[in-house]
Amino acid sequence: MAEGEEVKNKQVLFRNYIDGFPKESDMYISTENTIRLKLPQGSNGVLVKNLVLSCDPFMRLLMQKNDESGLFGCYTPDSPITGYGVAKILDSGNPKFQKGDLVWGMTGFEEYSIITETESLYKIEHTDVPLSYYTGILGMPGITACAGFYEVSTPKKGETVFVSAASGGVGQLVGQLAKLMGCYVVGSAGSKEKVDLLKNKFGFDDAFNYKEEHDLTAALKRYFPEGIDIYFENVGGKMLDAAILNMRKHGRIALSGMISQYNLAEPEGVKNLMPLIYKRITMKGFSPLDYLTRYSKFMDILLPFIREGKIVYVEDVAEGLEKTPAALVGLFSGRNIGKQVIVVSRE
Amino acid sequence: MAEGEEVKNKQVLFRNYIDGFPKESDMYISTENTIRLKLPQGSNGVLVKNLVLSCDPFMRLLMQKNDESGLFGCYTPDSPITGYGVAKILDSGNPKFQKGDLVWGMTGFEEYSIITETESLYKIEHTDVPLSYYTGILGMPGITACAGFYEVSTPKKGETVFVSAASGGVGQLVGQLAKLMGCYVVGSAGSKEKVDLLKNKFGFDDAFNYKEEHDLTAALKRYFPEGIDIYFENVGGKMLDAAILNMRKHGRIALSGMISQYNLAEPEGVKNLMPLIYKRITMKGFSPLDYLTRYSKFMDILLPFIREGKIVYVEDVAEGLEKTPAALVGLFSGRNIGKQVIVVSRE
Known part of the structure; x- marks a missing residue:
């Protein structure tokens, strides 16, 4: 034209x-x-x-x-x-x-x-x-995953990582970055198909369908008998309550999103905040907008992983x-x- | 004998x-x-x-x-x-x-x-x-105040600080440390006598009786029209909900205790966790037991303040x-x- x-x-x-x-x-x-x-x-x-x-x-x-x-x-x-x-x-x-x-x-x-x-x-x-x-992966969700995992969660090899909404645009990447760092990673998602994707395509160590769990606290205990070091939070509400109860001492919760709460007239109350004290947990809200200056550094991490087939999206x-x-x-x-x-x- | x-x-x-x-x-x-x-x-x-x-x-x-x-x-x-x-x-x-x-x-x-x-x-x-x-002041509450303020809250001169249970063994000290650093400090307590103590004896910039406030969010807005940089949390529950709504971007919440929750069969739900994300707030539980190696350093700060009359207890x-x-x-x-x-x- x-x-x-x-x-x-x-x-x-x-x-x-x-x-x-x-x-x-x-x-x-x-x-x-x-x-x-x-x-x-x-x-x-x-x-x-x-x-x-x-x-x-x-x-x-x-x-x-x-x-x-x-x-x-x-x-x-x-x-x-x-x-x-x-x-x-x-x-x-x-x-x-x-x-x-x-x-x-x-x-x-x-x-x-x-x-x-x-x-x-x-x-x-x-x-x-x-x-x-x-x-x-190379845009805002990628920055969110890299900032939230590498910077906010301060992960170490061998730590245990839980990711909610794990097959979404951010979650699937967080799980794969955690695996590449040598962490044990479990994700939650809302269907059998997504759970299969987490385990078979993204290489999570395990995954579960939160809609089939009556007791999220017990579910997390099953997957993390020794507790969670890092919770990458995408959903909020009841999952956060359950995750806190399963956190280990000095655990980190990276608050990326709370999709379960966005449509509620009043957000659900989260009751289990006292264990944040006993367990010395850091819960940190963050925005990818604060990490834009790290974009090229994150790209230097992600592009080779993509090209070498170490990360799929x-x-x-x-x-x-x-x-x-x-x-x-x-x-x-x-x-x-x-x-x-x-x-x-x-x- | x-x-x-x-x-x-x-x-x-x-x-x-x-x-x-x-x-x-x-x-x-x-x-x-x-x-x-x-x-x-x-x-x-x-x-x-x-x-x-x-x-x-x-x-x-x-x-x-x-x-x-x-x-x-x-x-x-x-x-x-x-x-x-x-x-x-x-x-x-x-x-x-x-x-x-x-x-x-x-x-x-x-x-x-x-x-x-x-x-x-x-x-x-x-x-x-x-x-x-x-x-x-020279025992566990002193370690709690120093660790929670200097280390967990990462304060800067000129920042705004809110302390709940502010006349208690930890709170009164946090408020005075914050004033000595050049912060603006407001405390909450449960009686007129305690509020007077905060303002007249401990030198808080202002103080209020939480029992006389119907709307804690509005009360905090009154004392912190520009928002709170640091909330030193001793009470939990409704006060935490109100404080989060009044936090500034990149604010820090040091979770020291939640005395309002200790006697409840089930803790109150805290609803306002989404703003932790938007405002990039760090909420960190801590225990003085993790800071025992800093004891002599904290004493080096506190003893001169006590001897010079810069801190009262x-x-x-x-x-x-x-x-x-x-x-x-x-x-x-x-x-x-x-x-x-x-x-x-x-x-």
């Missing part, structure tokens, strides 16, 4: 602020927008064609009126939802980016976006790996922007197997 | 394992025991005369059948309760201690004790300060072993003003 041409721009628009579980109807697809494929005169942003978009649990927090997290702004009704994605620069008003560059970062859920906050865009240097990886790929509402909502029922991505364009 | 003489040995005996709040009748005073004031042949322990005994919240945990904390053993029915105290060596089978030495450490609530676990006894070197201080002194049941039980209704001690003998 010709430069500067006005084209249709399909979008995933946000309906309105929600409480509770998100529904597909909280978003809608619009084909009414058009966009000129050239930046307005004087813009120092970039115009991109979105290639792959990422569905992540934190997006639920942007669908309520007040984003308690304060990490990003909340969505605006009848505007496109936003999230992480991989895109190609079509036009740039910023000397850091050239037409044709591939980038990853925050973008809109639409075919084309104008991104003005370019400081959170990263140029993609290595294209011998799937581009979609830059929404996962499973994605749940939906084709087409139209699949976004179902894919995003599906995160909260655990429908996805692996990291949920949306392929917008394969060009 | 003559060496080796058999004397009466008044004791505070434990009645039986409890649930819920301790009552005075869970202990009883006995004058039936006698003790020979000489160690049995071949003993490598010490025989001591107890001078000052310390009532501490952790003792409640030893009154239940299973000491979840695992820090000390549970009490034995019809045996003396145990705790920290200051004592004088009457006879020693251990070359580390000589007759006449003053020591502090774990002992029995009785007039005379034979202590076999002498590795947890510390010789008292400085007697220009009140001996009772070695159950408080308020004790609630009960005279006589017979006062133990009321004094110990009183900790849980907040009856004590300052560190609760029992003077057994002034010799």
Whole structure:
């Protein structure tokens, strides 16, 4: 298409602020927008064609009126939802980016976006790996896993590691990093298929389906008779209560996410905090946004592992922007197997 | 009295394992025991005369059948309760201690004790300060305050510090250490008298009576409009929930104790754990027992402050072993003003 041409721009628009579980109807697809494929005169942003978009649990927090997290702004009704994605620069008003560059970062859920906050865009240097990886293992989930495991959890060879939501975009990577360090690793997930994936594909020492356990404390005791050194927390609520009771002295809990709590009007109370004292446990909340300066160091760890086949990364790929509402909502029922991505364009 | 003489040995005996709040009748005073004031042949322990005994919240945990904390053993029915105290060596089978030495450490609530676990006894070197201080500011509560503030909380000048149970044996010291470092310090306590003490005697910037606040979150917001950098946690439950909501980004919560929870059949659920992630908060349980090697360093900090009058330490002194049941039980209704001690003998 010709430069500067006005084209249709399909979008995933946000309906309105929600409480509770998100529904597909909280978003809608619009084909009414058009966009000129050239930046307005004087813009120092970039115009991109979105290639792959990422569905992540934190997006639920942007669908309520007040984003308690304060990490990003909340969505605006009848505007496109936003999230992480991989895109190609079509036009740039910023000397850091050239037409044709591939980038990853925050973008809109639409075919084309104008991104003005370019400081959170990263140029993609290595294209011998799937581009979609830059929404996962080589993007924010990868930073989350590396920061949360290597920096927050201070792991040592031989330690025991428990990962919840272990087949998700972050969990599957944490488990594999822990195995590569020589830890004993058990994961929890919500289906037999995911449990099989953890054991057979990702090489976890063991795994269990939390939906089939009446007593999570007893389940963890079964898998960790000597206790847990590191709990990589992705779910919160009852699992956290059970994990604390199974922690060893001087254990570390890396708080990465609490997906079980995001849709509740009031979060569940966690009762077993006293053992944090007796057991001298450190529970540390963290955000990958604080570790962006370590990105290239983390890439130096991950890229060789990927190329040598020492780490695999499973994605749940939906084709087409139209699949976004179902894919995003599906995160909260655990429908996805692996990291949920949306392929917008394969060009 | 003559060496080796058999004397009466008044004791505070434990009645039986409890649930819920301790009552005075869970202990009883006995004058039936006698003790020979000489160690049995071949003993490598010490025989001591107890001078000052310390009532501490952790003792409640030893009154239940299973000491979840695992820090000390549970009490034995019809045996003396145990705790920290200051004592004088009457006879020693251990070359580390000589007759006449003053020591502090774990002992029995009785007039005379034979202590076999002498590795947890510390010789008292400085007697220009009140001996009772070695159950408080110069004993385990002092180690707790120094370790929890200097090491766990990693404070910086100008930071904001909230201390709960702030007039207690640990809290009053934490607040003063924080002030000496140049922090802004607010404490909570359970009476007007204690609040006055915090403001007028210990030099806290402000203080409030938590019993008069319907909404602890709003109360903390009032005292910390810009948020809390460090929360020194002594109470747990609702106060922790409120404090988390008022923490600043990268805040630290030092978990020292949770006195509000010790007597509950089931601990209260703490709901506001998600903000630990958004705010990148570190919540760290610790035990003074892990910092015993730092004792002399902490003394080097505290002794000059005491001698120069830069730190004051308020004790609630009960005279006589017979006062133990009321004094110990009183900790849980907040009856004590300052560190609760029992003077057994002034010799």
